[in-house]
Amino acid sequence: MSDRAAKGSPTLEDVAREAGVSRATVSRVINGIRNVDPSIQDVVRRAIATTGYVPNRAARSLVTRRADTVALVVSGAGADEGGEAGDEDGPGTPFRGQLLADPFFGRISAGVVDFLRRRAMHPVLMLADSTDARKQVVSYLRQGHADGALLVSIHADDPLPETLVAAGVPCVLFARPPRPVPVSYVDLAHRDGGRLAADHLVARGRQHIASITGPLDVLASQDRLAGFRDALARHGHPYVPCEEGNFTLESGERAMSALLERHPEVDGLFVANDLMAQGALHVLRERGRAVPDDVAVVGFDDSSAALSCRPALTTVRQPVEEMAAEMTRLLLERVDQPGARPTSVIFEPALVARQSA
Amino acid sequence: MSDRAAKGSPTLEDVAREAGVSRATVSRVINGIRNVDPSIQDVVRRAIATTGYVPNRAARSLVTRRADTVALVVSGAGADEGGEAGDEDGPGTPFRGQLLADPFFGRISAGVVDFLRRRAMHPVLMLADSTDARKQVVSYLRQGHADGALLVSIHADDPLPETLVAAGVPCVLFARPPRPVPVSYVDLAHRDGGRLAADHLVARGRQHIASITGPLDVLASQDRLAGFRDALARHGHPYVPCEEGNFTLESGERAMSALLERHPEVDGLFVANDLMAQGALHVLRERGRAVPDDVAVVGFDDSSAALSCRPALTTVRQPVEEMAAEMTRLLLERVDQPGARPTSVIFEPALVARQSA
DNA sequence: CGCACCCGGGAGAGCGCTCTCTGGGTGTGT
DNA sequence: ACACACCCAGAGAGCGCTCTCCCGGGTGCG
Numbered sequence: 001m002s003d004r005a006a007k008g009s010p011t012l013e014d015v016a017r018e019a020g021v022s023r024a025t026v027s028r029v030i031n032g033i034r035n036v037d038p039s040i041q042d043v044v045r046r047a048i049a050t051t052g053y054v055p056n057r058a059a060r061s062l063v064t065r066r067a068d069t070v071a072l073v074v075s076g077a078g079a080d081e082g083g084e085a086g087d088e089d090g091p092g093t094p095f096r097g098q099l100l101a102d103p104f105f106g107r108i109s110a111g112v113v114d115f116l117r118r119r120a121m122h123p124v125l126m127l128a129d130s131t132d133a134r135k136q137v138v139s140y141l142r143q144g145h146a147d148g149a150l151l152v153s154i155h156a157d158d159p160l161p162e163t164l165v166a167a168g169v170p171c172v173l174f175a176r177p178p179r180p181v182p183v184s185y186v187d188l189a190h191r192d193g194g195r196l197a198a199d200h201l202v203a204r205g206r207q208h209i210a211s212i213t214g215p216l217d218v219l220a221s222q223d224r225l226a227g228f229r230d231a232l233a234r235h236g237h238p239y240v241p242c243e244e245g246n247f248t249l250e251s252g253e254r255a256m257s258a259l260l261e262r263h264p265e266v267d268g269l270f271v272a273n274d275l276m277a278q279g280a281l282h283v284l285r286e287r288g289r290a291v292p293d294d295v296a297v298v299g300f301d302d303s304s305a306a307l308s309c310r311p312a313l314t315t316v317r318q319p320v321e322e323m324a325a326e327m328t329r330l331l332l333e334r335v336d337q338p339g340a341r342p343t344s345v346i347f348e349p350a351l352v353a354r355q356s357a
Numbered sequence: 358m359s360d361r362a363a364k365g366s367p368t369l370e371d372v373a374r375e376a377g378v379s380r381a382t383v384s385r386v387i388n389g390i391r392n393v394d395p396s397i398q399d400v401v402r403r404a405i406a407t408t409g410y411v412p413n414r415a416a417r418s419l420v421t422r423r424a425d426t427v428a429l430v431v432s433g434a435g436a437d438e439g440g441e442a443g444d445e446d447g448p449g450t451p452f453r454g455q456l457l458a459d460p461f462f463g464r465i466s467a468g469v470v471d472f473l474r475r476r477a478m479h480p481v482l483m484l485a486d487s488t489d490a491r492k493q494v495v496s497y498l499r500q501g502h503a504d505g506a507l508l509v510s511i512h513a514d515d516p517l518p519e520t521l522v523a524a525g526v527p528c529v530l531f532a533r534p535p536r537p538v539p540v541s542y543v544d545l546a547h548r549d550g551g552r553l554a555a556d557h558l559v560a561r562g563r564q565h566i567a568s569i570t571g572p573l574d575v576l577a578s579q580d581r582l583a584g585f586r587d588a589l590a591r592h593g594h595p596y597v598p599c600e601e602g603n604f605t606l607e608s609g610e611r612a613m614s615a616l617l618e619r620h621p622e623v624d625g626l627f628v629a630n631d632l633m634a635q636g637a638l639h640v641l642r643e644r645g646r647a648v649p650d651d652v653a654v655v656g657f658d659d660s661s662a663a664l665s666c667r668p669a670l671t672t673v674r675q676p677v678e679e680m681a682a683e684m685t686r687l688l689l690e691r692v693d694q695p696g697a698r699p700t701s702v703i704f705e706p707a708l709v710a711r712q713s714a
Numbered sequence: 715c716g717c718a719c720c721c722g723g724g725a726g727a728g729c730g731c732t733c734t735c736t737g738g739g740t741g742t743g744t
Numbered sequence: 745a746c747a748c749a750c751c752c753a754g755a756g757a758g759c760g761c762t763c764t765c766c767c768g769g770g771t772g773c774g
Contacts, residue, residue: 009499011760022724027762037722057500058418059760063729067415069502072482100470101463101661110457113484120493122483125429127470136477142366143414145426249665275665282667304458308606308632308662310639368730379754384732392752416730419759 010051019047030055061144070331071146072112072123073137074099076154099127099154103304104320108152108174111324119332123150134160141169147335150174150327156217170338172331174323178219184334184342186327190220193316193349194227197270197298200314200351202235204296206268210241212255212280214272224272224300241266245276252279260287267295268357274299274306274315281309281356296357311355323347367408376404387412418501427688428503429469429480430494431456433511456484456511460661461677465509465531468681476689480507491517498526504692507531507684513574527695529688531680535576541691541699543684547577550673550706551584554627554655557671557708559592561653563625567598569612569637571629581629581657598623602633609636617644624652625714631656631663631672638666638713653714668712680704 016023021040028036029044036044047053061067076099099105112123124146128134141149141164148170151161156178164171165183173185201209211228214221229240241263245251252271256279259266271277277299281291289295291311299306302317326345334340373380378397385393386401393401404410418424433456456462469480481503485491498506498521505527508518513535521528522540530542558566568585571578586597598620602608609628613636616623628634634656638648646652648668656663659674683702691697 012762013760023761024725024763025723028723031762033763035722040723054496054499056419056760057502058415058424059729060762061415061729062413062419062731062760063762065729069481071479098467100467101460103458103460103463106458106460106463109482110455113457113482117484117490117493120497122428122481122497124426124479125466125470125482126479127474133474136474139411140477140479142411145414278665285667305665308635308665310642369732370730380731381733381755382753385753388732390733394752397753413730416759417732419730419761420732422759 009056010053011056012053015044015047015051015053018051019044065144066335067145067147068121069146070116070121070123070328070335071126071137071141071149072109073126073128073149073151073160074105074154075128075134075137075151075158075160099129100125104301105152107303107320108324111321112150112328114321115325115328128160134163138163138167138169142167148172148331150324150331153177156219170331170334172327172334174327176219176344182342184330184344186323186330186345186347188220188318188323188347188349190223190349191227191230193300193318194224194229194270195231196316196349196351197300198228198231198235200298200353200357201268201270201296202232202237204268204292204357206296208263208265209237209268209270210243210259210263210266212252212259212269212271212276213242213244214276215246216244221272228270245272247273247276249275249279252276253283254279256280256283260284260289269295269297271297271299274301274303274309274313277313277315277356278305278309281311281313292355292357298351298357302352306352306354309356314354314357315352317350317352319347319350366413367410368413369410372401372404372408372410375408376401422501423692424502424504425478426503427473427478427480427685427692428483428494428498428506429466430483430485430506430508430517431462431511432485432491432494432508432515432517456486457482461658462509464660464677465681468678469507469685471678472682472685485517491520495520495524495526499524505529505688507681507688510534513576527688527691529684529691531684533576533701539699541687541701543680543687543702543704545577545675545680545704545706547580547706548584548587550657550675551581551586551627552588553673553706553708554657555585555588555592557655557710557714558625558627558653559589559594561625561649561714563653565620565622566594566625566627567600567616567620567623569609569616569626569628569633570599570601571633572603573601578629585627602629604630604633606632606636609633610640611636613637613640617641617646626652626654628654628656631658631660631666631670634670634672634713635662635666638668638670649712649714655708655714659709663709663711666713671711671714672709674707674709676704676707 012023012026015026019026021044025036026044029041116122126137128137149164150172152174153160161173161177161181161183165181171183173183176185176187209232211225213225216222232240241259243255243259245255252275269280271280277297280297284291284295291297299313299315302315306313306315330343369380369383372383376383378401382393383401386398473479483494485494506521507529509531518530518534518538518540522538528540530540533542533544566589568582570582573579589597598616600612600616602612609632626637628637634654637654641648641652648654656670656672659672663670663672687700
């Protein structure tokens with residue numbers, strides 16, 4: 001049992017001796033390669049059990065040149081390059097890497113972990129939020145500790161996709177890269193999400209429909225808005241008042257205030273994510289506007305924030321876990337055949353109707 | 358640059374040849390071991406640069422018997438053992454591993470990642486939410502893919518701590534194990550947290566003080582309540598009405614309703630976590646009780662939920678990131694000297710005064 | 715009955731690295 | 745001046761595994 005405590009756990013050699021066969025045969029049994037006589041297989045398996053053998057990962061990796069691990073890289077712009085302003089100054093913790101505390105990222109890791117463990121694999125978690133950290137990530141991957149990278153990039157100006165592709169590291173992105181890079185990715189049909197929200201608000205009979213958008217230098221924000229606008233135009237609403245937020249609760253509150261100021265007649269609202277929608281709800285309540293009767297509100301993401309709103313938030317669901325799982329599948333495929341062309345998989349959003357609209 | 362694409366990246370041998378020295382010398386330079394003549398160091402470093410050499414992790418691990426990696430294991434009770442009821446049925450996703458989406462866990466990983474990367478290390482993320490998954494975790498660790506485990510256990514009946522300790526895997530827990538196990542851990546002084554809340558409510562002149570507790574089979578819940586009660590008793594409040602919740606928003610709403618039913622006179626409230634406090638706030642607003650004027654509310658954790666409440670939640674801050682960092686430090690220490698006795702480090706909570714009390 | 719073939723198993727060569735051991739040159743003590 | 749300690753670089757032995765090569769015996773076909 002506590003062979004590990006003794007110096008060195010049993011090796012292939014030990015098992016082979018115990019079973020009275022050669023190392024190669026034991027290896028074959030373990031890896032299920034080539035036909036090995038069933039009776040011998042049995043003997044070997046028994047020997048493995050009695051010795052308590054576990055294969056040494058490092059030794060295997062050394063010869064197979066495979067780590068059987070992937071990296072999950074969360075990447076944001078670093079302090080050392082003039083990235084977007086704003087959401088850097090979070091709720092007072094001295095810790096960088098609040099990225100990780102974002103439940104959206106939590107959903108991604110849940111999807112990744114869940115997919116990987118069916119293959120007995122587990123991701124290495126890395127944060128690339130500065131030039132230094134990015135260097136570390138690249139070097140880490142080049143050291144072969146992981147066979148490839150799942151890249152979740154927050155900021156548009158993230159150089160990591162290019163860098164990794166250039167370094168020959170297999171790599172799949174969550175969300176389409178802003179600049180064209182020959183790399184696979186998964187994404188959501190954000191426009192369709194915007195359309196879903198528009199259709200829903202129109203079906204609820206709303207006449208004065210507005211939107212709180214995400215930061216407009218983010219593709220997803222642009223697309224959600226574009227889809228929303230197009231659909232409204234088709235429904236005969238050519239003009240949509242907008243306020244830009246930056247995906248935080250506070251920005252949602254600010255945007256809502258501004259919107260009420262400029263367009264007090266608003267009775268339908270599409271907010272580009274749930275957290276901002278929660279902020280909007282706060283302001284609407286303060287101003288005595290009933291939701292959904294006076295103003296119907298549709299969010300985006302179907303995050304836990306949507307459920308903690310009162311009234312519970314009607315929102316456009318993004319199947320983040322499924323997307324993350326698919327992203328992982330694509331990466332493993334890519335690791336197996338490095339030559340293949342990049343692919344993309346686009347997921348469809350769905351409207352989740354709750355109380356707010 | 359794209360040496361990687363060509364068959365095989367450069368090895369120590371290549372660098373040695375380029376520099377005109379032996380493999381051993383290059384190794385020494387890389388690992389900064391023993392005195393190597395500065396001029397030779399220089400030559401070697403130049404050779405490393407021109408060849409684009411990166412050390413092969415697997416080869417190094419094989420001989421050092423160190424993975425230079427730790428596992429971050431999130432462990433909950435599995436479906437296959439009669440664990441606690443309740444919070445299994447989350448917001449409709451078919452995915453297990455919602456544990457990961459919990460922002461509390463996000464804060465832990467942020468602390469871990471942030472600490473590790475200063476040592477150029479990164480955690481492997483594992484989920485142990487079933488007997489099978491737990492087996493996988495143990496076997497993975499025994500394979501030596503990680504030198505030790507950071508264990509975040511959700512449920513009281515989690516057998517993993519014992520299992521890992523028995524398997525001789527270095528291991529540090531987040532929170533004291535319910536059953537005594539010879540293992541290091543970090544924890545919060547939960548009683549002090551309860552006391553802080555009590556003192557604050559009393560200082561605010563509240564007379565009818567109640568509490569919504571966490572599940573009482575969790576040590577942390579018990580301790581928070583005990584600390585709260587003791588402090589109130591010292592302030593001359595011998596009796597504290599309580600309702601038990603299970604840390605979810607909905608349970609907070611239920612508990613608040615029940616409390617108002619039984620004790621409509623309540624004017625001060627301590628809630629064992631922020632999410633339940635958010636639920637309580639919803640109910641108070643519905644019932645027309647102003648916060649903090651009619652009822653003062655103090656939460657626990659200082660999570661992002663505290664900031665998304667309106668009014669913003671006064672709460673007891675748990676320095677999760679620092680605790681996670683310390684947990685990691687303890688583990689690395691332990692990996693370095695496996696013989697050492699288990700230690701524990703207890704952190705002090707702090708009251709964060711916002712609007713709700 | 716002989717030969718080509720196939721299939722199950724063993725032997726052995728590394729994968730890239732670290733680290734001990736060794737040897738030669740230099741510095742220090744008497 | 746000599747002996748001894750010391751320090752730096754090289755040689756070489758593995759770490760535990762996979763995988764190719766090879767060999768012996770059984771099978772099918774001519």
